[in-house]
Amino acid sequence: MTLTATQAKPAPALLPRAGGLRGPLSDLFWRRPKLLLLLMLLPPVLWLGIVYIGSLFALLLQSFFSIDEFSGLINREFTLKTYGDLLQAANLDIILRTMTMAALVTLASAVIAFPIAYYAARYARGRWKALFYLGVMLPLWSSYLVKIYAWKLILAKEGILTWLLAKLHLVWLLDGWLSLPIVGGNSLSVSSTGTFIVFVYVWLPFMILPVQAALERVPGNLVEASSDLGASPGQTFRNVLFPLALPGIVAGSIFTFSLTLGDYIIPQIIGTSRLFIGQAVYSQQGTAGNIPLAAAFTVVPIVIMGFYLWGAKRMGAFDAL
Amino acid sequence: MRSDGSQSTPLGLKVAAACGLLFLHLPIFLIFVYAFTTEEKSFVWPPPGLTTQWFAVTWNRPDVWQALSLSVRVAAISTLVALVLGTLCAAAVSRTQFFGRETISLLVILPIALPGIITGIALRSAFSLAEIPFSFWTIVLGHATFCVVVVYNNAVARFRRTSGSMIEASMDLGADGFQTFRHIVLPNIATALLAGGMLAFALSFDEVIVTTFTAGQQQTLPIWMLEELIRPRQRPVTNVVAMVVVLVTLLPILLAYYLTRDGDQIAGSGK
16 A cells, blocks of 8 residues: 555646536536525525515405405405405504503513523523523424413413322412403413413513523623612613613513514414414405405505614614514 | 622512513413313313323324425525525625615515515415415425524624635635635634525424415415314314424424524514
8 A cells, every 4th residue: 555655646736627518617606606605596596586575566456356246256356445444443463462561562572581591591501501502592492382381281271281280279369360351261271361371371482582692692790780880780770781782582572572563373262262473364265265355464464563663773673683 | 788799699589580480481381281181171270180192093194294394495595595595595695896786775674574464465465466386485485584584694704703704715726716705704604594494494394374375275384273262173183283382392492503503693583
Protein backbone atom coordinates (compact mmCIF):
# COMPACT_ATOMS: atom_id res chain seq x y z
CA MET A 1 0.00 0.00 0.00
CA THR A 2 2.73 2.45 0.94
CA LEU A 3 4.43 1.56 -2.31
CA THR A 4 1.48 2.50 -4.45
CA ALA A 5 1.03 5.66 -2.47
CA THR A 6 4.55 6.90 -3.10
CA GLN A 7 4.42 5.88 -6.72
CA ALA A 8 1.17 7.74 -7.33
CA LYS A 9 1.45 10.85 -9.47
CA PRO A 10 1.09 14.14 -7.58
CA ALA A 11 -2.43 15.46 -7.88
CA PRO A 12 -2.81 18.01 -10.67
CA ALA A 13 -3.46 21.57 -9.61
CA LEU A 14 -6.70 21.57 -11.50
CA LEU A 15 -8.85 18.49 -11.46
CA PRO A 16 -10.31 17.45 -14.78
CA ARG A 17 -13.87 18.53 -15.28
CA ALA A 18 -16.42 15.90 -14.37
CA GLY A 19 -17.82 14.13 -17.37
CA GLY A 20 -21.35 14.09 -18.70
CA LEU A 21 -23.83 16.82 -17.89
CA ARG A 22 -22.57 17.36 -14.36
CA GLY A 23 -19.49 19.44 -15.13
CA PRO A 24 -21.08 21.98 -17.46
CA LEU A 25 -24.07 22.33 -15.14
CA SER A 26 -21.86 22.93 -12.12
CA ASP A 27 -19.88 25.56 -14.01
CA LEU A 28 -23.05 27.24 -15.18
CA PHE A 29 -24.39 27.52 -11.63
CA TRP A 30 -21.07 28.89 -10.43
CA ARG A 31 -20.96 31.54 -13.10
CA ARG A 32 -24.63 32.48 -12.78
CA PRO A 33 -25.69 32.13 -9.13
CA LYS A 34 -28.97 33.89 -9.93
CA LEU A 35 -29.96 30.97 -12.13
CA LEU A 36 -29.30 28.51 -9.31
CA LEU A 37 -31.30 30.70 -6.94
CA LEU A 38 -34.17 30.79 -9.38
CA LEU A 39 -34.12 27.02 -9.81
CA MET A 40 -34.07 26.52 -6.03
CA LEU A 41 -36.94 28.91 -5.44
CA LEU A 42 -39.12 27.78 -8.29
CA PRO A 43 -40.55 24.52 -6.83
CA PRO A 44 -41.49 25.84 -3.36
CA VAL A 45 -42.83 29.13 -4.71
CA LEU A 46 -44.84 27.37 -7.39
CA TRP A 47 -46.27 24.89 -4.87
CA LEU A 48 -47.18 27.45 -2.24
CA GLY A 49 -48.24 30.01 -4.81
CA ILE A 50 -50.56 27.70 -6.69
CA VAL A 51 -51.83 25.42 -3.94
CA TYR A 52 -52.02 27.89 -1.08
CA ILE A 53 -52.32 31.43 -2.42
CA GLY A 54 -54.42 30.10 -5.28
CA SER A 55 -56.78 28.47 -2.82
CA LEU A 56 -57.01 31.62 -0.74
CA PHE A 57 -58.03 33.51 -3.86
CA ALA A 58 -60.57 30.84 -4.69
CA LEU A 59 -61.94 31.30 -1.19
CA LEU A 60 -62.11 35.06 -1.53
CA LEU A 61 -63.78 34.68 -4.89
CA GLN A 62 -66.39 32.34 -3.46
CA SER A 63 -67.31 34.87 -0.79
CA PHE A 64 -68.55 37.19 -3.56
CA PHE A 65 -70.80 34.47 -4.97
CA SER A 66 -74.20 33.79 -3.50
CA ILE A 67 -76.39 30.78 -2.94
CA ASP A 68 -79.75 30.41 -4.58
CA GLU A 69 -82.14 29.94 -1.68
CA PHE A 70 -84.57 27.74 -3.59
CA SER A 71 -82.34 25.40 -5.57
CA GLY A 72 -79.39 25.48 -3.13
CA LEU A 73 -77.07 25.91 -6.10
CA ILE A 74 -74.23 28.38 -6.06
CA ASN A 75 -74.80 31.38 -8.26
CA ARG A 76 -71.44 32.36 -9.75
CA GLU A 77 -72.07 36.05 -10.19
CA PHE A 78 -70.39 38.87 -8.35
CA THR A 79 -72.53 40.09 -5.47
CA LEU A 80 -72.17 41.54 -1.99
CA LYS A 81 -75.32 39.78 -0.80
CA THR A 82 -73.37 37.12 1.12
CA TYR A 83 -71.57 39.78 3.12
CA GLY A 84 -74.97 41.29 3.83
CA ASP A 85 -76.08 37.91 5.23
CA LEU A 86 -72.98 37.88 7.38
CA LEU A 87 -74.11 41.03 9.17
CA GLN A 88 -77.28 39.45 10.55
CA ALA A 89 -77.65 39.73 14.33
CA ALA A 90 -77.18 35.98 14.86
CA ASN A 91 -73.91 35.97 12.94
CA LEU A 92 -72.61 39.09 14.67
CA ASP A 93 -73.39 37.33 17.91
CA ILE A 94 -71.17 34.41 16.86
CA ILE A 95 -68.32 36.74 15.91
CA LEU A 96 -68.56 38.65 19.19
CA ARG A 97 -68.68 35.44 21.26
CA THR A 98 -65.62 34.04 19.50
CA MET A 99 -63.63 37.23 19.97
CA THR A 100 -64.51 37.42 23.67
CA MET A 101 -63.42 33.82 24.13
CA ALA A 102 -60.19 34.45 22.22
CA ALA A 103 -59.39 37.47 24.37
CA LEU A 104 -60.09 35.64 27.64
CA VAL A 105 -58.07 32.61 26.55
CA THR A 106 -55.15 34.85 25.59
CA LEU A 107 -55.26 36.62 28.94
CA ALA A 108 -55.39 33.39 30.94
CA SER A 109 -52.60 31.79 28.92
CA ALA A 110 -50.38 34.81 29.52
CA VAL A 111 -50.98 34.61 33.29
CA ILE A 112 -50.25 30.87 33.50
CA ALA A 113 -47.36 31.01 31.03
CA PHE A 114 -45.41 33.78 32.72
CA PRO A 115 -44.15 31.92 35.82
CA ILE A 116 -43.17 28.87 33.76
CA ALA A 117 -41.36 31.00 31.19
CA TYR A 118 -39.68 33.16 33.84
CA TYR A 119 -38.49 30.17 35.83
CA ALA A 120 -37.18 28.43 32.72
CA ALA A 121 -35.43 31.57 31.47
CA ARG A 122 -33.85 32.77 34.70
CA TYR A 123 -33.45 29.93 37.19
CA ALA A 124 -33.41 26.64 35.31
CA ARG A 125 -29.90 25.57 34.32
CA GLY A 126 -28.37 22.60 32.53
CA ARG A 127 -30.43 19.46 32.93
CA TRP A 128 -33.38 21.36 34.36
CA LYS A 129 -33.42 23.72 31.42
CA ALA A 130 -33.64 20.78 29.00
CA LEU A 131 -36.37 19.26 31.14
CA PHE A 132 -38.37 22.47 31.10
CA TYR A 133 -37.93 22.74 27.38
CA LEU A 134 -39.19 19.20 26.80
CA GLY A 135 -41.89 19.81 29.40
CA VAL A 136 -43.32 22.51 27.15
CA MET A 137 -42.49 20.86 23.84
CA LEU A 138 -44.10 17.48 24.51
CA PRO A 139 -47.58 18.82 25.31
CA LEU A 140 -47.24 21.20 22.37
CA TRP A 141 -46.64 18.33 19.97
CA SER A 142 -48.91 15.74 21.55
CA SER A 143 -51.93 14.89 19.51
CA TYR A 144 -54.47 17.70 19.51
CA LEU A 145 -57.44 15.34 19.58
CA VAL A 146 -55.98 13.24 22.37
CA LYS A 147 -55.57 16.37 24.46
CA ILE A 148 -59.21 17.28 23.90
CA TYR A 149 -60.22 13.71 24.66
CA ALA A 150 -58.26 13.79 27.91
CA TRP A 151 -60.24 16.83 28.98
CA LYS A 152 -63.50 15.14 28.08
CA LEU A 153 -62.48 12.42 30.54
CA ILE A 154 -61.54 14.98 33.18
CA LEU A 155 -64.56 17.25 32.87
CA ALA A 156 -67.21 14.52 32.53
CA LYS A 157 -69.81 14.47 35.31
CA GLU A 158 -68.50 11.12 36.58
CA GLY A 159 -64.87 12.11 35.87
CA ILE A 160 -61.82 12.79 37.97
CA LEU A 161 -62.53 16.47 38.67
CA THR A 162 -65.90 15.83 40.28
CA TRP A 163 -64.34 12.95 42.22
CA LEU A 164 -61.54 15.20 43.46
CA LEU A 165 -63.95 17.96 44.48
CA ALA A 166 -66.11 15.40 46.29
CA LYS A 167 -63.07 14.24 48.26
CA LEU A 168 -62.36 17.85 49.18
CA HIS A 169 -66.05 18.47 50.02
CA LEU A 170 -66.18 21.25 47.45
CA VAL A 171 -68.95 19.95 45.16
CA TRP A 172 -71.17 22.87 46.21
CA LEU A 173 -68.61 25.20 44.62
CA LEU A 174 -68.82 23.37 41.29
CA ASP A 175 -72.62 23.21 41.44
CA GLY A 176 -72.80 26.89 42.26
CA TRP A 177 -70.56 27.74 39.32
CA LEU A 178 -72.51 25.52 36.93
CA SER A 179 -75.79 27.16 37.91
CA LEU A 180 -74.51 30.56 36.72
CA PRO A 181 -76.18 31.65 33.46
CA ILE A 182 -73.49 32.06 30.76
CA VAL A 183 -70.51 30.11 32.08
CA GLY A 184 -72.53 27.22 33.52
CA GLY A 185 -74.33 24.18 32.15
CA ASN A 186 -75.31 20.62 32.98
CA SER A 187 -71.73 19.57 33.58
CA LEU A 188 -68.36 21.16 32.92
CA SER A 189 -67.98 19.24 29.66
CA VAL A 190 -71.02 20.98 28.17
CA SER A 191 -70.35 24.47 29.53
CA SER A 192 -68.48 27.52 28.25
CA THR A 193 -66.16 27.16 31.24
CA GLY A 194 -65.12 23.77 29.89
CA THR A 195 -64.49 25.21 26.42
CA PHE A 196 -62.39 27.95 28.00
CA ILE A 197 -60.28 25.53 30.07
CA VAL A 198 -59.55 23.32 27.08
CA PHE A 199 -58.64 26.27 24.85
CA VAL A 200 -56.20 27.53 27.49
CA TYR A 201 -54.73 24.05 27.91
CA VAL A 202 -54.25 23.38 24.22
CA TRP A 203 -52.72 26.76 23.30
CA LEU A 204 -50.68 27.37 26.47
CA PRO A 205 -47.34 26.09 25.07
CA PHE A 206 -47.66 28.55 22.18
CA MET A 207 -47.61 31.34 24.77
CA ILE A 208 -44.81 29.93 26.94
CA LEU A 209 -42.21 29.66 24.16
CA PRO A 210 -42.17 33.29 22.94
CA VAL A 211 -42.47 34.69 26.47
CA GLN A 212 -39.50 32.57 27.52
CA ALA A 213 -37.56 33.74 24.46
CA ALA A 214 -38.24 37.36 25.41
CA LEU A 215 -37.27 36.80 29.07
CA GLU A 216 -34.04 35.03 28.11
CA ARG A 217 -32.90 38.33 26.67
CA VAL A 218 -33.43 40.25 29.92
CA PRO A 219 -30.05 40.41 31.69
CA GLY A 220 -30.28 39.09 35.25
CA ASN A 221 -28.45 42.07 36.71
CA LEU A 222 -31.23 44.36 35.51
CA VAL A 223 -33.57 42.74 38.02
CA GLU A 224 -30.88 42.90 40.70
CA ALA A 225 -30.24 46.56 39.95
CA SER A 226 -33.92 47.28 40.33
CA SER A 227 -34.06 45.69 43.78
CA ASP A 228 -30.77 47.33 44.77
CA LEU A 229 -32.37 50.67 44.00
CA GLY A 230 -35.11 49.80 46.45
CA ALA A 231 -37.92 48.46 44.29
CA SER A 232 -40.15 45.79 45.79
CA PRO A 233 -40.54 42.55 43.76
CA GLY A 234 -43.94 43.81 42.60
CA GLN A 235 -42.48 47.10 41.43
CA THR A 236 -39.65 45.31 39.66
CA PHE A 237 -42.19 43.15 37.87
CA ARG A 238 -44.36 46.09 36.84
CA ASN A 239 -41.60 48.46 35.77
CA VAL A 240 -38.81 46.19 34.53
CA LEU A 241 -39.83 42.61 33.77
CA PHE A 242 -43.30 43.10 32.35
CA PRO A 243 -42.41 45.83 29.82
CA LEU A 244 -39.47 43.75 28.60
CA ALA A 245 -41.57 40.58 28.36
CA LEU A 246 -44.44 42.35 26.60
CA PRO A 247 -43.23 41.77 23.03
CA GLY A 248 -43.03 38.06 23.86
CA ILE A 249 -46.52 38.06 25.32
CA VAL A 250 -47.86 39.84 22.24
CA ALA A 251 -46.08 37.33 20.01
CA GLY A 252 -47.63 34.46 21.97
CA SER A 253 -51.02 36.12 21.88
CA ILE A 254 -50.89 36.05 18.08
CA PHE A 255 -51.02 32.26 18.31
CA THR A 256 -53.53 31.93 21.14
CA PHE A 257 -55.83 34.53 19.60
CA SER A 258 -55.63 33.29 16.04
CA LEU A 259 -55.94 29.62 16.95
CA THR A 260 -58.98 30.26 19.14
CA LEU A 261 -60.62 32.31 16.40
CA GLY A 262 -60.34 29.50 13.89
CA ASP A 263 -60.95 26.41 15.99
CA TYR A 264 -64.16 24.48 15.53
CA ILE A 265 -63.39 21.13 17.11
CA ILE A 266 -62.92 22.12 20.75
CA PRO A 267 -66.26 23.98 21.13
CA GLN A 268 -67.99 21.18 19.26
CA ILE A 269 -66.74 18.45 21.60
CA ILE A 270 -66.56 20.36 24.86
CA GLY A 271 -69.04 23.19 25.09
CA THR A 272 -72.56 24.44 24.67
CA SER A 273 -74.62 24.48 21.50
CA ARG A 274 -73.84 28.16 21.00
CA LEU A 275 -71.67 28.42 17.88
CA PHE A 276 -68.19 29.84 17.35
CA ILE A 277 -66.86 31.23 14.04
CA GLY A 278 -65.11 27.98 13.18
CA GLN A 279 -68.26 25.94 13.76
CA ALA A 280 -70.31 28.37 11.70
CA VAL A 281 -67.86 28.01 8.82
CA TYR A 282 -67.88 24.27 9.11
CA SER A 283 -71.64 23.86 9.24
CA GLN A 284 -72.18 26.38 6.41
CA GLN A 285 -69.86 24.53 4.06
CA GLY A 286 -70.91 21.06 5.20
CA THR A 287 -74.55 20.48 6.04
CA ALA A 288 -75.86 23.78 4.65
CA GLY A 289 -73.72 23.57 1.51
CA ASN A 290 -73.44 27.34 1.55
CA ILE A 291 -69.78 27.74 0.61
CA PRO A 292 -70.12 31.48 -0.16
CA LEU A 293 -71.31 32.27 3.37
CA ALA A 294 -68.66 29.96 4.84
CA ALA A 295 -66.05 31.81 2.79
CA ALA A 296 -67.36 35.19 3.93
CA PHE A 297 -67.18 33.95 7.53
CA THR A 298 -63.50 33.04 7.19
CA VAL A 299 -62.77 36.53 5.94
CA VAL A 300 -63.67 37.75 9.46
CA PRO A 301 -60.74 36.05 11.27
CA ILE A 302 -58.43 37.00 8.41
CA VAL A 303 -59.35 40.67 8.79
CA ILE A 304 -59.16 40.52 12.60
CA MET A 305 -55.76 38.82 12.45
CA GLY A 306 -54.60 41.35 9.86
CA PHE A 307 -55.26 44.19 12.30
CA TYR A 308 -53.82 42.17 15.15
CA LEU A 309 -50.59 41.43 13.29
CA TRP A 310 -50.31 45.06 12.26
CA GLY A 311 -50.59 46.16 15.88
CA ALA A 312 -48.21 43.43 17.04
CA LYS A 313 -45.61 44.47 14.50
CA ARG A 314 -45.76 48.02 15.82
CA MET A 315 -45.08 46.70 19.32
CA GLY A 316 -42.02 44.82 18.12
CA ALA A 317 -43.54 41.40 18.71
CA PHE A 318 -41.92 39.84 15.65
CA ASP A 319 -38.44 40.24 17.07
CA ALA A 320 -39.53 38.01 19.95
CA LEU A 321 -40.68 35.15 17.74
CA MET B 1 -27.93 43.13 49.62
CA ARG B 2 -27.13 39.62 48.52
CA SER B 3 -24.52 38.89 45.93
CA ASP B 4 -25.96 35.48 45.06
CA GLY B 5 -29.48 36.85 44.65
CA SER B 6 -29.92 35.24 41.26
CA GLN B 7 -29.41 31.75 42.66
CA SER B 8 -32.27 31.62 45.15
CA THR B 9 -35.67 31.09 43.62
CA PRO B 10 -38.74 32.72 45.14
CA LEU B 11 -41.02 30.01 46.49
CA GLY B 12 -44.13 31.48 44.88
CA LEU B 13 -42.52 31.35 41.45
CA LYS B 14 -41.44 27.75 41.98
CA VAL B 15 -44.94 26.69 42.96
CA ALA B 16 -46.59 28.57 40.09
CA ALA B 17 -44.18 27.10 37.53
CA ALA B 18 -44.63 23.58 38.93
CA CYS B 19 -48.42 23.91 38.90
CA GLY B 20 -48.29 25.15 35.32
CA LEU B 21 -46.20 22.19 34.20
CA LEU B 22 -48.48 19.76 36.07
CA PHE B 23 -51.47 21.35 34.34
CA LEU B 24 -49.75 20.64 31.02
CA HIS B 25 -48.88 17.03 31.76
CA LEU B 26 -51.45 15.41 34.05
CA PRO B 27 -54.22 15.22 31.44
CA ILE B 28 -51.96 13.26 29.09
CA PHE B 29 -51.00 10.81 31.83
CA LEU B 30 -54.67 10.26 32.53
CA ILE B 31 -55.06 8.80 29.02
CA PHE B 32 -52.67 6.00 29.99
CA VAL B 33 -54.81 5.02 32.95
CA TYR B 34 -58.04 5.07 30.97
CA ALA B 35 -56.58 2.71 28.34
CA PHE B 36 -56.66 -0.03 31.01
CA THR B 37 -60.08 0.61 32.52
CA THR B 38 -62.75 -2.09 32.58
CA GLU B 39 -65.53 0.49 32.35
CA GLU B 40 -67.20 0.54 28.93
CA LYS B 41 -70.01 3.05 29.03
CA SER B 42 -68.81 6.09 30.95
CA PHE B 43 -65.67 7.99 31.91
CA VAL B 44 -65.99 7.08 35.59
CA TRP B 45 -63.06 7.80 37.90
CA PRO B 46 -61.48 5.96 39.63
CA PRO B 47 -61.57 3.05 37.12
CA PRO B 48 -63.55 0.14 38.62
CA GLY B 49 -60.90 -2.33 37.45
CA LEU B 50 -57.88 -2.71 35.22
CA THR B 51 -57.62 -4.94 32.16
CA THR B 52 -55.53 -5.32 29.00
CA GLN B 53 -58.31 -6.91 26.96
CA TRP B 54 -59.01 -3.70 25.00
CA PHE B 55 -55.59 -3.86 23.41
CA ALA B 56 -56.53 -7.16 21.80
CA VAL B 57 -59.94 -5.81 20.75
CA THR B 58 -58.30 -2.76 19.17
CA TRP B 59 -55.71 -4.94 17.45
CA ASN B 60 -58.50 -6.84 15.68
CA ARG B 61 -60.37 -3.78 14.46
CA PRO B 62 -59.92 -3.39 10.68
CA ASP B 63 -61.21 0.21 10.66
CA VAL B 64 -58.43 1.27 13.04
CA TRP B 65 -55.80 -0.39 10.86
CA GLN B 66 -57.18 1.20 7.68
CA ALA B 67 -57.19 4.65 9.24
CA LEU B 68 -53.68 4.13 10.60
CA SER B 69 -52.35 2.98 7.25
CA LEU B 70 -53.88 5.95 5.42
CA SER B 71 -52.41 8.33 8.02
CA VAL B 72 -48.95 6.82 7.73
CA ARG B 73 -49.00 6.91 3.91
CA VAL B 74 -50.21 10.50 3.82
CA ALA B 75 -47.65 11.58 6.41
CA ALA B 76 -44.80 9.82 4.59
CA ILE B 77 -45.53 11.38 1.20
CA SER B 78 -46.24 14.82 2.68
CA THR B 79 -42.98 14.69 4.62
CA LEU B 80 -41.05 13.83 1.46
CA VAL B 81 -42.60 16.72 -0.46
CA ALA B 82 -42.05 19.08 2.48
CA LEU B 83 -38.41 17.98 2.81
CA VAL B 84 -37.64 18.82 -0.80
CA LEU B 85 -39.55 22.11 -0.90
CA GLY B 86 -38.50 23.25 2.58
CA THR B 87 -34.79 22.57 2.01
CA LEU B 88 -34.75 24.31 -1.37
CA CYS B 89 -36.48 27.32 0.09
CA ALA B 90 -34.21 27.46 3.14
CA ALA B 91 -31.09 27.16 1.00
CA ALA B 92 -32.22 29.98 -1.25
CA VAL B 93 -33.28 32.28 1.58
CA SER B 94 -30.26 31.77 3.84
CA ARG B 95 -27.47 31.84 1.26
CA THR B 96 -28.33 34.87 -0.75
CA GLN B 97 -29.84 38.29 -0.37
CA PHE B 98 -32.44 38.92 -2.99
CA PHE B 99 -35.45 41.04 -3.60
CA GLY B 100 -38.60 39.61 -2.06
CA ARG B 101 -36.77 37.45 0.47
CA GLU B 102 -39.09 38.54 3.29
CA THR B 103 -42.09 37.73 1.12
CA ILE B 104 -40.82 34.19 0.60
CA SER B 105 -40.47 33.55 4.34
CA LEU B 106 -43.93 35.00 4.90
CA LEU B 107 -45.32 32.74 2.17
CA VAL B 108 -43.85 29.68 3.87
CA ILE B 109 -45.10 30.63 7.34
CA LEU B 110 -48.58 31.75 6.28
CA PRO B 111 -50.20 28.26 6.05
CA ILE B 112 -49.40 27.70 9.72
CA ALA B 113 -49.97 31.28 10.92
CA LEU B 114 -53.52 31.51 9.65
CA PRO B 115 -56.05 29.31 11.46
CA GLY B 116 -56.24 25.79 10.01
CA ILE B 117 -59.86 26.24 9.13
CA ILE B 118 -58.91 28.94 6.61
CA THR B 119 -56.38 26.68 4.92
CA GLY B 120 -58.95 23.91 4.94
CA ILE B 121 -61.87 25.82 3.51
CA ALA B 122 -59.59 27.56 1.00
CA LEU B 123 -58.42 24.21 -0.34
CA ARG B 124 -61.94 22.86 -0.32
CA SER B 125 -63.31 25.79 -2.29
CA ALA B 126 -60.40 25.56 -4.74
CA PHE B 127 -61.13 21.85 -5.27
CA SER B 128 -64.79 22.63 -5.79
CA LEU B 129 -64.07 25.45 -8.26
CA ALA B 130 -61.60 23.32 -10.19
CA GLU B 131 -63.88 20.27 -9.86
CA ILE B 132 -61.12 18.07 -8.41
CA PRO B 133 -62.60 15.00 -6.65
CA PHE B 134 -61.37 14.14 -3.15
CA SER B 135 -58.62 11.53 -3.09
CA PHE B 136 -55.44 10.47 -1.33
CA TRP B 137 -53.65 13.26 -3.18
CA THR B 138 -55.98 16.03 -2.06
CA ILE B 139 -55.08 15.16 1.55
CA VAL B 140 -51.37 15.14 0.69
CA LEU B 141 -51.70 18.49 -1.07
CA GLY B 142 -53.01 20.12 2.12
CA HIS B 143 -50.60 18.39 4.50
CA ALA B 144 -47.46 19.05 2.47
CA THR B 145 -48.36 22.75 2.30
CA PHE B 146 -48.25 23.29 6.05
CA CYS B 147 -45.42 20.78 6.65
CA VAL B 148 -43.00 22.85 4.54
CA VAL B 149 -42.66 25.37 7.34
CA VAL B 150 -41.24 22.99 9.96
CA VAL B 151 -38.59 21.63 7.58
CA TYR B 152 -37.86 25.19 6.49
CA ASN B 153 -37.43 26.44 10.07
CA ASN B 154 -35.01 23.67 10.99
CA ALA B 155 -33.02 23.92 7.76
CA VAL B 156 -32.77 27.72 7.90
CA ALA B 157 -31.46 27.57 11.46
CA ARG B 158 -28.79 25.06 10.45
CA PHE B 159 -27.78 26.92 7.30
CA ARG B 160 -27.28 30.02 9.41
CA ARG B 161 -24.81 28.16 11.63
CA THR B 162 -22.96 26.53 8.74
CA SER B 163 -20.28 28.96 7.67
CA GLY B 164 -20.16 29.85 4.00
CA SER B 165 -16.37 29.66 3.99
CA MET B 166 -16.55 25.86 4.15
CA ILE B 167 -18.37 25.82 0.86
CA GLU B 168 -15.87 28.25 -0.64
CA ALA B 169 -13.00 26.12 0.66
CA SER B 170 -14.51 23.05 -0.95
CA MET B 171 -14.83 24.85 -4.26
CA ASP B 172 -11.25 26.19 -3.97
CA LEU B 173 -10.01 22.67 -3.44
CA GLY B 174 -11.51 21.73 -6.76
CA ALA B 175 -14.88 20.19 -5.95
CA ASP B 176 -17.68 21.09 -8.29
CA GLY B 177 -21.08 22.28 -7.10
CA PHE B 178 -22.55 18.80 -6.88
CA GLN B 179 -19.58 17.36 -5.01
CA THR B 180 -19.70 20.27 -2.57
CA PHE B 181 -23.37 19.64 -2.00
CA ARG B 182 -22.85 15.91 -1.54
CA HIS B 183 -19.79 16.04 0.74
CA ILE B 184 -20.05 19.39 2.55
CA VAL B 185 -23.58 20.77 2.58
CA LEU B 186 -25.54 17.57 2.99
CA PRO B 187 -23.59 16.13 5.98
CA ASN B 188 -23.90 19.52 7.67
CA ILE B 189 -27.64 19.82 7.34
CA ALA B 190 -28.51 16.12 7.54
CA THR B 191 -29.54 16.01 11.20
CA ALA B 192 -31.53 19.23 10.85
CA LEU B 193 -33.37 17.72 7.90
CA LEU B 194 -34.00 14.51 9.81
CA ALA B 195 -35.38 16.49 12.74
CA GLY B 196 -37.50 18.65 10.45
CA GLY B 197 -38.75 15.56 8.64
CA MET B 198 -39.78 13.88 11.86
CA LEU B 199 -41.62 16.95 13.06
CA ALA B 200 -43.33 17.25 9.69
CA PHE B 201 -44.35 13.60 9.98
CA ALA B 202 -45.74 14.14 13.46
CA LEU B 203 -47.57 17.27 12.33
CA SER B 204 -49.17 15.51 9.38
CA PHE B 205 -49.95 12.36 11.36
CA ASP B 206 -51.86 14.43 13.90
CA GLU B 207 -53.56 16.98 11.66
CA VAL B 208 -57.34 16.99 11.70
CA ILE B 209 -58.71 20.46 10.91
CA VAL B 210 -57.43 20.79 7.35
CA THR B 211 -57.99 17.09 6.73
CA THR B 212 -61.72 17.28 7.43
CA PHE B 213 -61.98 19.61 4.44
CA THR B 214 -59.76 17.69 2.03
CA ALA B 215 -60.48 14.04 2.82
CA GLY B 216 -64.05 13.58 1.63
CA GLN B 217 -65.15 10.15 2.83
CA GLN B 218 -61.66 8.84 3.65
CA GLN B 219 -60.66 8.31 7.26
CA THR B 220 -57.23 9.17 8.58
CA LEU B 221 -56.56 8.21 12.19
CA PRO B 222 -57.36 11.69 13.57
CA ILE B 223 -60.61 11.71 11.59
CA TRP B 224 -61.46 8.28 12.98
CA MET B 225 -60.78 9.65 16.44
CA LEU B 226 -62.90 12.75 15.82
CA GLU B 227 -65.81 10.55 14.72
CA GLU B 228 -65.46 8.58 17.94
CA LEU B 229 -65.44 11.77 19.97
CA ILE B 230 -68.61 13.06 18.36
CA ARG B 231 -70.45 9.73 18.09
CA PRO B 232 -68.80 7.27 20.49
CA ARG B 233 -69.15 3.62 19.46
CA GLN B 234 -66.73 1.73 21.67
CA ARG B 235 -65.08 3.99 24.21
CA PRO B 236 -62.37 1.57 25.42
CA VAL B 237 -61.06 1.23 21.86
CA THR B 238 -60.82 5.01 21.61
CA ASN B 239 -58.89 5.03 24.90
CA VAL B 240 -56.37 2.53 23.57
CA VAL B 241 -55.97 4.34 20.24
CA ALA B 242 -55.47 7.64 22.11
CA MET B 243 -52.69 6.08 24.18
CA VAL B 244 -50.98 4.62 21.12
CA VAL B 245 -51.19 7.98 19.33
CA VAL B 246 -49.50 9.69 22.29
CA LEU B 247 -46.67 7.17 22.25
CA VAL B 248 -46.26 7.29 18.47
CA THR B 249 -46.00 11.09 18.37
CA LEU B 250 -43.72 11.16 21.42
CA LEU B 251 -40.87 9.28 19.74
CA PRO B 252 -40.26 11.56 16.74
CA ILE B 253 -40.39 14.64 19.00
CA LEU B 254 -37.80 13.26 21.41
CA LEU B 255 -35.58 12.14 18.53
CA ALA B 256 -35.87 15.50 16.81
CA TYR B 257 -34.93 17.17 20.07
CA TYR B 258 -31.81 15.06 20.54
CA LEU B 259 -30.76 15.61 16.93
CA THR B 260 -30.81 19.39 17.23
CA ARG B 261 -30.23 20.09 20.90
CA ASP B 262 -26.65 21.35 20.52
CA GLY B 263 -27.84 24.13 18.23
CA ASP B 264 -28.95 27.58 19.23
CA GLN B 265 -32.23 27.07 17.40
CA ILE B 266 -34.03 23.92 18.31
CA ALA B 267 -36.52 21.97 16.33
CA GLY B 268 -40.17 22.44 16.99
CA SER B 269 -40.27 25.88 18.52
CA GLY B 270 -43.50 27.18 17.13
CA LYS B 271 -45.49 24.32 15.74
